[in-house]
Amino acid sequence: MIATRRLACWLTLLLIAAACSVAEAGDWRRWRGPHDDGTLAAGEAGDVFPPGDFGLERVWRRSLGPGYSGVAVAGGLAVTLFADPADGQDYVVALEAASGEERWRHRIDAGFRGRDGAEDGPLAWPTIDGDVVYALGPKGRLLALDLAGGRRLWSVELAQAFGGKQPHFGFTAAPLVAGEVLVVAAGGEGHAWIGLDKASGELRWATGDDWIEYHAPVLATLGGRRQVVGLSNTRLVGIEPADGTLLWSQRYGRRDRHSTAQVVPLPDDRLLVTAWPEVVVFRYRGAGEEPLEELWRNESLNGRLAVPVYHRGYLYGFAGSFLTCVDAATGEKAWKSRPPGGSGLIRVGDRLVIFGRGGEVVVVEATPEGYRERARLAVAEREGVTYPSFAGGMIFVRNTRDVAALRIGRAVAAEKPARPANAFEAFVREVEGARNRRALVDSFLRRQERFPIVEGELVHFVFHGRVEDVAIGGSMVPGYDEEELERIADTDLYYKTYRLEPGSRVEYYFAVDFEHRIPDPLNPRRLPYERGWWDFEVSEVALPGYARPPWVDAYRGARAGRLESFEHASDELGAAAEVTVYLPPGYDESDADYPLLVVVDPIWQQRGDLASVVDHRLEQGAAAPLVVAFVPPRSGWGGEQGGPSREGFARLLARELVGALEGRYRLRREASSRALLGHVANVADVLFAARSHPEVFAGAALLSIEWSPDRRDELFARLEGAPPARQTFFAGWNLYDREHRAGGVDLRSAGAALFDRLRRDGHRVLGGEARDASGWGSWRARAGEILAAFFPP
Known part of the structure; x- marks a missing residue:
């Protein structure tokens, strides 16, 4: 019996080795590629990157419904998962790798609705083995499909068959x-991992x-033995793939x-483990109570x-959104770079391929000597959180709207600079052509009456100082990104120009040396930062x-x-919180x-100083005297996943x-004397109440309504039974x-849509768009304006 088991294990190892060395040559058949480490060796990729200059060319791009699944490529087909808004269903789809034309699609299940701001659709990468596609839907339906035509070979429901527990954002771990054996992270009791x-x-x-939530198992050779390495929320384990024997287990993180x-x-x-906010590197030293020796642990790649x-000998990844190189032996940082931004990368030969900020694919040298960008091409309107894949000499990328394919091409010759378009650009050209650059910069700064520099609709944001890196964030930068300032060589002057709408205002800040967010030192006009997760001042400029x-x-x-304040103990929620009045x-x-x-x-008082606004409007006679109560948001009243229910x-x-x-204050009792106020993420709760x-x-x-169209529609569907009232x-x-940009949530469009919807429903609707900043x-x-509208004198 023992001999039979050993023979089966050795046969399994031989089959695994054969699959990795032959069947996957030149393909990207699963999440993290043929070696489960996000890499493809130069010999496997072919001679795709020439030694000299090269460029990128887009071969095709096509629209696809939302989803976070990546693109697996084999047999001339690019396979991914998505949600089709047309019929509300989730699908596996196979596209011709050369053209993007759809070959087939297979329905997975009814569409999975995104949660907590995530978009709808599937999350797991498909896995291709031979002529079979394995796809795991977000609700736990696992499918085996014929690669050539999408015919179903078999399917199983993880929750029903094995007690699999659906993670909050849906099943995500790729088979x-x-x-x-097909290894799946099912997450059920006694069935955390199944074969x-x-x-x-x-x-x-x-x-x-x-x-198990979003942890994908991988194959690794440790101590000379090929095995499945799996993760849970707390432990790292080794599993014999042939029979599921647990080989070893050890806790890896500091949290629960x-x-x-x-x-x-x-x-x-x-083994490297991304135990956010840390990364930790272990060395396997053999089965026992502590099979893994911790080599180092830090937050260098968080x-x-x-x-x-x-x-x-080096690791390449992201610290926040900064591309970072770290010594794999010690964890010490070799370099950090703001460009190209992004959320993930792969390595092809000695090049890093990144789906970067703003929908750009960027190729960078994998070298500890510093950031060396080799090619860049914009392929989509927004970036994505899904990693690229590489097969057949082509790069495949995907966001929640589009999928695209690129190939390596000839370098594009740089265009000759045009004549300066404005006075500031003329100044920059003058400095770049001068010998006494620092003197010119100092003289220019002394002549300016105020910063930033406004030329009509152009605003030139300027930073002066000795820094390693400086970027700008603010209202004019999409999302919560930060964009690098350009430096005038051999000076300490950095700048970036934006074209803003006439009569508008924006808020902004500088990010210095990757960590420090500060207001513009040259601009005295300041306000608190808009969100609660950071506490610093920002600057403002008005045209x-x-x-x-x-x-x-x-x-x-x-x-x-x-x-004044008091604590309110809620019988409804079984929790207590402070209310400021x-x-x-x-x-x-x-x-x-x-x-x-x-x-x-309460951030409305803590940062917004709403009491000061009320005092102003009362003194002006624009509003009637009123009582204002500042209440914690829904998440501030305990409970899981964002607090109690909306109801x-x-x-x-x-x-x-x-x-x-x-009971505490003298208040009018009629509904016409009461109103609610909420902004960004609290809008849905306030509207519902x-x-x-x-x-x-x-x-x-x-x-500043922060929700996606489907979240708005879902909320109004829940309100269909609300009492009729204008x-x-x-x-x-x-x-x-x-x-x-990555999530597809546009606050400006959301505000306009809500305005129209409320008006169509027969309500009195005020407000609209202001030429202002978030x-x-x-x-x-x-x-x-709100005080005057709801509480006229």
């Missing part, structure tokens, strides 16, 4: 072929009780949950979704024609209201009852909180509201 007969789908073995961790096989029995690649409301500035008058000037001396504004998120939060606001406030309880709230103010809404958005300058300005 792994190990000889005649299926790849030909029939029948269960061969199951092992482990670990909690590392849901996005991945493992990379390295030479010399080493890109959450980016898995590093190895080349000649001629922008009208700045006086209530945006801090109130310096003699009649200011006051703030603004009382208008004269409240204590009066016996009058006051209207009420409930503001979701529960709405009941908290309408029933408990208003009642608690009426207002529409669900028109007997309590006359309406709501909704600013309410008042203020839906406001900005010309320079953020666009999340940030506290605009939100304070709109707050003054």
Whole structure:
């Protein structure tokens, strides 16, 4: 019996080796490529990158529905998974690798709805083995399909058959072929990892009780033994692929949950694990209580979704969005670069291939000597979080809208510079052609009356100082990206020019040496940063024609209201949180009852200083005296995955909180004297509460609406049973509201769509678009309008 088991194991190892060395030559058949490490050796890739200059050429691009699955390539076909918005179904699709034409598609399941801002659609990469495609849908349906025509060979439901637990964002881990066994991270009790007969789908073995979310198993040779290396939220394990024997197990992270961790096989029995925010490198030293020796651990490569690649003693990956090179032996940083940005990379020979910021494919030398870019081409309108793949001399990339293929071509000759288009550009040219560059720069800076420099619709942002790296972030930069400033050689002057709309305003900051975010040192006009995750100041610039409301500035008058706080213990939610209340000037001396504004998120006072805006508007006689309550958002009331339910939060606001406030303060009792205010991520909760309880709230103010169209439609579908009532809404958005390029969320479009939808539903709708920035300058300005609209004197 023992001899039979050993023979089976050796046969499995031989089959695995044969599959890797022969069947996959020149293909990219699975997530992370033929070696499960994101690399393809020069001999496997062919002589695709010439030693001299070269360029990139787009062969084809086609639109595809949303999804985060990558592109597996074999047999002249490029296979991926996507959601088709036309019929609301998830599919496996095979495209002709040479042309992008669709060969076939096979339905997986009803469409999977994205969660917490993620887009809809499947997530797992397909795996191709021989003439079979294995595809795992986000709900747990595992399919085996004929590669040539998409015919189903077999299927199995992980949740029903093995108790697989669907992760919050859906099943994501790509299936792994190990000889005649298909290894799947199922995540069920006693079935954390399962081995299926790849030909029939029948269960061969199951092992482990670990909690698995988005961790993909890989093949690695450790101690001379070929084995499956799997991850869970806490442990790294070795598994015999033939029979599922657990060979070894060891904890790898410092936390109780590392849901996005991945493992990379390295030479010399080493394993790299991305245990965000750290990476850790182990050396396998044999079965035992501690089979892995920790070599080093740090945060040098802490890109959450980016898995590093190895080349000649160095690791290449992302620290945040910065491409970084690290010594694999010590973890010490060799270099860091802001370009090209992105979320993932692969290595082909001695070149790194990256799907970078803004939908550009970038080829970089894999060298510890520094960032050396060799080629760049824009292939899509936005980047993606899915890694590239490489097969047949072509690069394949995918975002949540498009899939494209490129090939290596001739270098494009640089265009001759045109005549300077503006005075600042003429100055730059003058400095570049001068010997006394520093003197010219110093003289130029002394002559400027204010920064940034405005020339009509052009705004030249300037940074002066000795730094390793400097970039700019802000309203005019798509998403929450940062774009590198250009340096005038042999000077300490950096600049970047943007064309802005006449009469508009933007907020911006500089990112210095990869870590420090600061306001413009040359510009004294400053505001708090818009979001809660960072606490720093930003600068602002307004073009001629922008009208700045006086209530945006801090109130310096003699009649200011006051703030006090109390803790509210919620019976509805079984949690307690602090509520801050603004009382208008004269409240204590009066016996009058006051209207009420409930503001979701105390950041409105902490950074937005809404009390100052109220003081301004009361002094101007533009609004009636009122009480303002600042309430934590839904996520601030405990619970999992973002806090309590939206319905529960709405009941908290309408029933408990208003009642608690009426018990403490003199408030008017009619709904026409009450309103809600929310912005960005809180808009959905505020709108839902207002529409669900028109007997309590006359309406709501909704600013910079942060949701995708499907989230909006889902919310309105849930509101179909809301009580019929005509309410008042203020839906406001900005010309320079953020666009999340990778995720496809455009706040400007979302605001306009919500405005139209509320008006079609018969409500009184105010607001509209302002020629302003996403940030506290605009939100304070709109707050003054909201006070006058909902609480007229």
